[in-house]
Amino acid sequence: MIGSHRTPLAAVAGLAVASMLLAACSSSTSSSGGKGGALTASAPGITAKTITIGSHQPLTGIAAPGYDEIAPSSNAYFQYVNAHGGIYGRKIVYKYLNDQYNPSITSTVVHQLILQDNVYAIFNGLGTPTHLAVAQFINAEHLPDMFVASGCECWNDPAKYPDTFGWQLDYIREGKILGSYIEQHFKGEKIGFFFQDDEFGQDGVKGLSDEIPKSQIVSEQSYDPTNIKIAPQVAALKASGAKVVVSFSVPAFTALLKLNMLGLKYSPQLVVSDVGSDPITLAGLLASFAKNKTAGFGNSLTQGIITDGYLPSLGDASNSWISLFTKIYDQYLKPKNIPFDGNVLYGLSVGYTFVQAMLKAGRNPTRQDLINAVNSGLPQGVAVAPFAYSSSDHNGITGAYIATIKNGALVADTGVFVTDDSATGAVTTYTTPQPAAPASGIPSP
Amino acid sequence: MATTPAPERPPAGDTVSLPLRAAGSAEGRPRRRPPTLVRHLGVAVLFAVLLMLASAKLSAYRDYQLAELAAFVVAVAGLTVLIGLSGQISIGNGAFMAVGGYTGALLFLHLQWPLVAIVLAATAAAAVSGAVFGFAAARLRGPYLAGATLMLAVALPSLATRFQSVFGGDQGLGFYVNVPGFLGVNFSLSEWQAWFNCGIALIALVLLANLIRSRVGRNWRALRDDEVAASLSGLNVARLQVVAFVVSAACAGAGGVLLAVVDGTVSASVFALGLSIQLLTAAVLGGLGTLTGAVWGSALLVLVPTYLENVAQSHGMTQGTSSSVPIVAYGVVLIAVMLLFPSGIQGGLLRLIALGRRRPARNQQEKGSS
Numbered sequence: 001m002i003g004s005h006r007t008p009l010a011a012v013a014g015l016a017v018a019s020m021l022l023a024a025c026s027s028s029t030s031s032s033g034g035k036g037g038a039l040t041a042s043a044p045g046i047t048a049k050t051i052t053i054g055s056h057q058p059l060t061g062i063a064a065p066g067y068d069e070i071a072p073s074s075n076a077y078f079q080y081v082n083a084h085g086g087i088y089g090r091k092i093v094y095k096y097l098n099d100q101y102n103p104s105i106t107s108t109v110v111h112q113l114i115l116q117d118n119v120y121a122i123f124n125g126l127g128t129p130t131h132l133a134v135a136q137f138i139n140a141e142h143l144p145d146m147f148v149a150s151g152c153e154c155w156n157d158p159a160k161y162p163d164t165f166g167w168q169l170d171y172i173r174e175g176k177i178l179g180s181y182i183e184q185h186f187k188g189e190k191i192g193f194f195f196q197d198d199e200f201g202q203d204g205v206k207g208l209s210d211e212i213p214k215s216q217i218v219s220e221q222s223y224d225p226t227n228i229k230i231a232p233q234v235a236a237l238k239a240s241g242a243k244v245v246v247s248f249s250v251p252a253f254t255a256l257l258k259l260n261m262l263g264l265k266y267s268p269q270l271v272v273s274d275v276g277s278d279p280i281t282l283a284g285l286l287a288s289f290a291k292n293k294t295a296g297f298g299n300s301l302t303q304g305i306i307t308d309g310y311l312p313s314l315g316d317a318s319n320s321w322i323s324l325f326t327k328i329y330d331q332y333l334k335p336k337n338i339p340f341d342g343n344v345l346y347g348l349s350v351g352y353t354f355v356q357a358m359l360k361a362g363r364n365p366t367r368q369d370l371i372n373a374v375n376s377g378l379p380q381g382v383a384v385a386p387f388a389y390s391s392s393d394h395n396g397i398t399g400a401y402i403a404t405i406k407n408g409a410l411v412a413d414t415g416v417f418v419t420d421d422s423a424t425g426a427v428t429t430y431t432t433p434q435p436a437a438p439a440s441g442i443p444s445p
Numbered sequence: 446m447a448t449t450p451a452p453e454r455p456p457a458g459d460t461v462s463l464p465l466r467a468a469g470s471a472e473g474r475p476r477r478r479p480p481t482l483v484r485h486l487g488v489a490v491l492f493a494v495l496l497m498l499a500s501a502k503l504s505a506y507r508d509y510q511l512a513e514l515a516a517f518v519v520a521v522a523g524l525t526v527l528i529g530l531s532g533q534i535s536i537g538n539g540a541f542m543a544v545g546g547y548t549g550a551l552l553f554l555h556l557q558w559p560l561v562a563i564v565l566a567a568t569a570a571a572a573v574s575g576a577v578f579g580f581a582a583a584r585l586r587g588p589y590l591a592g593a594t595l596m597l598a599v600a601l602p603s604l605a606t607r608f609q610s611v612f613g614g615d616q617g618l619g620f621y622v623n624v625p626g627f628l629g630v631n632f633s634l635s636e637w638q639a640w641f642n643c644g645i646a647l648i649a650l651v652l653l654a655n656l657i658r659s660r661v662g663r664n665w666r667a668l669r670d671d672e673v674a675a676s677l678s679g680l681n682v683a684r685l686q687v688v689a690f691v692v693s694a695a696c697a698g699a700g701g702v703l704l705a706v707v708d709g710t711v712s713a714s715v716f717a718l719g720l721s722i723q724l725l726t727a728a729v730l731g732g733l734g735t736l737t738g739a740v741w742g743s744a745l746l747v748l749v750p751t752y753l754e755n756v757a758q759s760h761g762m763t764q765g766t767s768s769s770v771p772i773v774a775y776g777v778v779l780i781a782v783m784l785l786f787p788s789g790i791q792g793g794l795l796r797l798i799a800l801g802r803r804r805p806a807r808n809q810q811e812k813g814s815s
Contacts, residue, residue, distance in 0.1 A: 059768040060768055060769060060772065095758075097754070097768075098754070098768035101714065102714050102715060102717070102719075103617065103708065103710055103712045103714060103715050104704065104708050104715040104720075107707065107708040107709060107710070108509075108510075108513065108751065109751075111506055111509045111635070112506055112751060115504065115505040115506035115509060115635065116504065116505075116506035116507075128615070128616060129615045129616050129617055129712050129714060132616050132617065132619075132710065132712075133617070133708055133709060133710040133712065134709070136619065136621045136709060137621075137709055140634070154616075197606070197609070197614070198606075198609075198614050198615040198616065199614075199615075199616060224603075224606055224607075225615075226603060226606070
């Protein structure tokens with residue numbers, strides 16, 4: 001016989017005890033206010049010595065492969081900046097927490113970052129559903145919500161989310177740029193779409209449909225990211241006779257699409273959005289899905305895929321940005337056995353943009369100063385096209401070039417195209433050459 | 446309660462003395478005590494006051510965690526009653542949480558109902574779905590029932606991605622509550638969330654505690670211990686099983702809507718299979734069939750992962766490594782609790798308390814016999 005069965009009392013007592021434990025834990029938080037010199041604790045998360053920023057990232061779980069390299073890469077750039085004088089002498093402390101790509105956990109970790117860790121800003125929170133769960137909270141707390149890692153149009157909503165900014169080329173613009181290229185280079189051909197059935201794929205299709213004449217579109221097939229059986233969709237594409245298939249898919253589904261096409265002996269020209277076309281990630285996935293360990297197997301399958309890029313091509317050794325990032329990669333990331341792929345380039349680049357914004361925000365910035373700095377526009381840096389940032393436009397990069405995957409690397413086919421996110425805005429060429437990377441590797445204020 | 450078929454003991458407030466323990470149901474005349482409902486309500490009010498005081502002391506983040514904890518307590522309590530008392534199993538209660546969460550979010554977005562009404566409606570919606578599923582479940586036993594509920598956990602949330610125009614697909618639906626006006630503009634949102642969720646959780650616990658001590662609860666225990674015997678005693682087995690399912694689904698629904706209040710959103714990936722498994726783990730780790738166990742299990746679920754990750758990080762682990770620590774710890778805790786306290790944390794605590802009491806009790810007995 002065991003002791004007491006006083007269920008309700010004990011249950012409620014348990015709840016209360018748990019809350020007391022919480023109380024005991026909470027006494028450890030304290031804010032440090034640095035003084036002295038010209039550097040002040042001008043905002044929460046900023047001391048005389050440090051700027052603490054936070055993020056939610058999928059470090060484990062379904063979205064982790066590949067994406068878990070992004071935050072360490074941004075951090076590598078911050079470490080580089082810290083080692084070269086920091087931001088007006090302050091060091092960046094980047095605290096990124098694992099949300100497993102689960103919005104409920106995102107909510108928990110972002111509450112921790114803001115309410116307990118007192119971060120200055122949220123930086124590059126990854127994912128559309130995940131970040132949507134916290135965007136309203138971040139804005140209610142008036143934190144700069146810098147450079148969300150998602151191309152959703154939802155971040156460009158200054159009325160609803162005045163403190164939130166996108167960064168990467170949004171999916172509508174990307175769809176328009178790919179669509180306009182297809183319209184010119186595959187005139188009169190039958191075209192099929194394959195897309196993820198959420199805002200990512202739908203925004204992309206919206207952009208594509210703005211540019212490609214309706215009469216040419218013979219099939220639109222969507223997939224659910226939780227269902228890997230896509231054979232019916234691929235069969236429908238084949239039956240429609242599409243000679244070009246445009247895919248707005250994540251890397252795993254690009255690989256599945258390619259393998260299913262091989263299985264059906266169907267070989268249209270594949271056009272894949274930037275998100276799903278990183279050659280190194282794709283080659284790895286193809287080899288692992290097909291259980292084929294032959295060297296070069298993955299690369300042989302990615303050969304000839306048309307895609308777009310808004311950052312310089314990794315294979316372009318003559319590009320000053322690539323050589324800068326190779327240097328930083330060799331120092332900070334290579335020892336961790338992270339491959340130098342598109343995710344690493346992404347993380348380094350978005351880190352660079354954040355440093356640009358911080359330097360522009362001033363010596364002792366408040367949170368609003370950083371938001372104002374981006375609202376007044378940022379100079380073009382690591383991307384091939386300028387930023388859209390203004391007080392009425394919170395989209396980031398506005399253009400991209402078209403490239404073909406050759407031997408596992410992007411080779412640019414065209415110059416840079418820019419466009420807007422409206423249905424009628426034209427796709428135009430952008431001829432201003434990309435500014436060279438600063439010799440110091442750190443943007444000038 | 447009643448993880449073991451031990452005889453009922455007089456509840457709180459009674460003198461704990463040996464004759465009562467030894468005599469069991471054949472005890473003498475127990476001292477008059479207030480009715481169960483009054484006693485439970487009194488205790489709940491007492492702890493409501495304590496929680497309110499605590500939430501004012503706590504930092505905003507701890508308030509937030511308290512609100513999250515309360516949401517899980519409701520869901521786990523429902524599950525623990527189902528498994529521990531009625532003897533059925535469900536690996537699908539995350540799906541009922543989804544029913545509650547989505548019902549709440551839809552009412553919040555489209556009809557702007559007051560929050561309390563939303564919670565009631567979400568609970569009712571989950572109860573109805575529990576009833577529908579319960580009729581099917583009452584025909585199934587053991588692993589077959591587990592399989593059927595597992596299917597529910599897999600299938601139901603994917604409806605949200607299927608019907609995007611209604612449920613918002615992968616992006617989900619926003620559920621961003623504001624602090625009600627009468628508390629003033631400077632009142633912290635997370636403190637309000639903690640108040641609201643703990644309030645609902647206390648109400649749910651009182652209702653469940655009363656139910657457990659009622660005839661329904663006794664019948665469930667009879668059912669759990671021997672279905673044939675229960676049936677021969679004139680109990681309607683199928684109906685009791687359906688009722689248990691309805692209760693547990695209703696609790697899950699309430700937990701789901703409370704979780705949505707905390708998260709500020711509902712989306713399909715929150716209610717994935719992992720959530721259902723977590724609920725089951727929390728119920729088992731806490732101690733099946735005890736409401737206190739539900740609190741312990743939920744605390745384990747909510748507090749331990751973030752705590753461990755922070756500890757790991759402050760001990761200089763890289764962020765890549767430290768994010769795996771909670772997963773490892775989860776496995777270790779699971780194994781340790783099952784080895785050391787097969788009846789869960791609550792069972793373990795009670796055993797420790799019983800051990801502590803045995804010695805003085807024996808002394809008393811010796812004195813009495815001399």
